[in-house]
Amino acid sequence: MPVDTDNDGLCDDLDDDDDNDGFLDLDELVSGTDPLDANSKPANRLPACSVHYTLEADGIPATITGTAVIPALSSTGAAAAGSGQSVTIPAGNYYIIAVCEDPDGDDITVTVNDITVGPLSGVVQAGAIIEVGPDVAETVDVTITWTDGTDTATSTVTVNLDGSSSSSSIPGFTAGIGLMGLLSAVFVLSRRKD
Numbered sequence: 001m002p003v004d005t006d007n008d009g010l011c012d013d014l015d016d017d018d019d020n021d022g023f024l025d026l027d028e029l030v031s032g033t034d035p036l037d038a039n040s041k042p043a044n045r046l047p048a049c050s051v052h053y054t055l056e057a058d059g060i061p062a063t064i065t066g067t068a069v070i071p072a073l074s075s076t077g078a079a080a081a082g083s084g085q086s087v088t089i090p091a092g093n094y095y096i097i098a099v100c101e102d103p104d105g106d107d108i109t110v111t112v113n114d115i116t117v118g119p120l121s122g123v124v125q126a127g128a129i130i131e132v133g134p135d136v137a138e139t140v141d142v143t144i145t146w147t148d149g150t151d152t153a154t155s156t157v158t159v160n161l162d163g164s165s166s167s168s169s170i171p172g173f174t175a176g177i178g179l180m181g182l183l184s185a186v187f188v189l190s191r192r193k194d
Helices: 025-031 175-191
Strands: 048-055 084-088 092-101 108-112 113-122 124-132 139-147 152-161
Touching: 025 175, 048 139, 084 092, 092 139, 108 124, 108 175, 113 139, 124 139, 124 152, 124 175
Parallel strands: 084 152
Antiparallel strands: 048 092, 092 124, 108 113, 108 139, 139 152
């Protein structure tokens, strides 16, 4: 006689959630809880988040690629010594982007400053524009909050002005102008020889 632990009309051999507690039997076995006991449930895990940035002109890409400036955002609060919760960038306007994913597959809501995205499933990203430059403070704090509907965390990321960069140079742009100037000089010199 087949066993139907949760009396849902589906025998345990064919039922992915024998106790009908909302967690798959396989997930319960992996987390060490009893898949036949509705009161034995895996502990909720908070979404994992990383921080990236892009120039404002580039916008927020549909899919973030590249290395995160903060690979694992922690909810320890404001950047403390050795916390790794700070970013140093040249002067300019940037999107600071939080990219989060929930290991339990829960829907996620992410807020960066006052910009909120979610609740959504899968990889969720939210970003806000900040200005880093000589006419503003040398640091800008960005508050990031993320939740899976059960647990919530908040962190402050401090964005520092890179003092070694000139506020008038944009990465890639200054080199391009210099190269165009050099090519123009070569062109003018070659025309004079003709």
